[in-house]
Amino acid sequence: xxxxxxxxSRVICKSGTSVKIECRSLDFxxxxxxxxxxxxxxxxxxxxxxxxxxxxxxxxxxEKDKFLINHASLTLSTxxxxxxxxxxxxxYICSAIIRGIHNQPQHFGDGTRLSIL
Amino acid sequence: DAKTTQPNSMExxxxxxxxxxxxxxxxxxxxxxxxxxxxxxQGPEYVIHGLTSNVNNRMASLAIAEDRKSSTLILxxxxxxxxxxxxxxxxxxTSGTYKYIFxxxxxxxxxx
Numbered sequence: 001x002x003x004x005x006x007x008x009s010r011v012i013c014k015s016g017t018s019v020k021i022e023c024r025s026l027d028f029x030x031x032x033x034x035x036x037x038x039x040x041x042x043x044x045x046x047x048x049x050x051x052x053x054x055x056x057x058x059x060x061x062x063e064k065d066k067f068l069i070n071h072a073s074l075t076l077s078t079x080x081x082x083x084x085x086x087x088x089x090x091x092y093i094c095s096a097i098i099r100g101i102h103n104q105p106q107h108f109g110d111g112t113r114l115s116i117l
Numbered sequence: 118d119a120k121t122t123q124p125n126s127m128e129x130x131x132x133x134x135x136x137x138x139x140x141x142x143x144x145x146x147x148x149x150x151x152x153x154x155x156x157x158x159q160g161p162e163y164v165i166h167g168l169t170s171n172v173n174n175r176m177a178s179l180a181i182a183e184d185r186k187s188s189t190l191i192l193x194x195x196x197x198x199x200x201x202x203x204x205x206x207x208x209x210x211t212s213g214t215y216k217y218i219f220x221x222x223x224x225x226x227x228x229x
Contacts, residue, residue: 004160006160034216034217036219043204043219043220043221043222044161044204044217044219045219046216046217046218046219049216091158093160093161095160095161095217097215105151105163105166106163106217107163108153108160108161108162108163109160110159110160111158111159111160113158
């Protein structure tokens with residue numbers, strides 16, 4: 001149980017394009033989802049915390065107008081990279097926690113590799 | 118935010134136990150200790166977590182120091198499939214949401 005699915009797994013697009021990444025909790029309801037990015041050979045960096053029905057909380061240094069997060073339902077959060085440029089190329093990973101259970105493990109998706117040409 | 122310190126890399130022989138250390142000297146009383154591992158091009162996989170007492174599950178054991186300033190992940194018999202980057206993470210309560218701050222992790226190499 002506790003499966004998190006990300007789509008797409010890989011995307012390649014031209015500079016200036018906006019790209020939407022979906023994060024779904026398949027078999028549970030998630031009040032909170034998290035978005036991370038990871039550069040090659042580096043650790044995961046938390047970008048934002050997404051709560052269902054409210055605005056996302058962004059970490060310091062993360063541009064909220066650049067990385068739009070929507071968490072419209074208890075099973076879906078989306079990250080849109082707007083007007084993407086080559087420096088936005090990275091591995092984006094989401095995670096989710098099960099509704100109503102505090103301080104339990106985050107369940108991670110398998111990530112989306114974004115390449116901007 | 119409380120931080121963790123891990124060795125950059127470790128090696129182990131197959132079928133032998135592995136002890137992966139983690140220091141978290143600034144841990145607060147309510148921080149849980151989580152361990153995840155990550156294979157290339159995949160999301161992190163949950164391994165184990167605990168608060169104060171040692172924990173065991175089918176994947177590993179977690180030994181937590183009495184002062185909670187350090188912990189050790191124990192893989193009882195390493196296999197080639199255990200080769201991964203292992204992250205020790207403290208979950209910090211931020212306005213009711215426990216977020217993870219990842220450290221640099223330990224790259225475990227398992228030798229056949």
